[in-house]
Amino acid sequence: MEELIEDVERIIDVYKQNIERQKKYHDYPFTNNPDHYFRLMMLQKAIEVWSNCLEKIQKNWKQLDIQYSKDLTVAADEVYRRNPTQQIKKYTILVHVPKSIKEHIVNAPEKLPKTIKILNSRVETDEQYLLRHLPVIISQMNKYNKKITSLENIKTFSPMYRKSTLEVDEKLTKQLNNLLKKDEHSV
Secondary structure (H helix, E strand, C coil), rough: CHHHHHHHHHHHHHHHHHHHHHHHHCCCCHHHCHHHHHHHHHHHHHHHHHHHHHHHHHHHHHHHHHHHHHHHHHHHHHHHHHHCCCCCCHHHHCCCCCHHHHHHHHHHHHCCCHHHHHHHHHCCCHHHHHHHHHHHHHHHHHCCCCCCCCCHHHHHHHHHHHHHCCCHHHHHHHHHHHHHHHHHHHH
């Protein structure tokens, strides 16, 4: 699509240069020479046609951006609904969109600003991943009969939790306490 836009822009430039060249080499008013006048009118008409074509192509990108952003949102929601074990990154989401959308996002991201913004906003941060993955770690620890009394037990069991910041540790501790209370009530 990008190549098509570049080609159309080149064609328009060639026509504009041709018109300027045609005007330049005639010192007399071009209306005195019908052949010259007709040639200029045809060149001007060709520019209008190609300009309309370029406008439609660019408008098509805007429509594609709107549609792709909707499709990407649905795909991201589906990924989060499935609750994968790995962190949700850009390509984790892109695997769930049609190939044509993925190719456009990879090859022409500047033409799809809304779609790119949504994609970047749906990528999971390390903090979000640690919080989302905590119940899985707890179930794994229960499976292996590991004692869960604090976040330190989880950090010992799962190395990825050792990299967390103090702020994330507070959130994890709070979520861990909530999860442990639910387990106590269910037993």
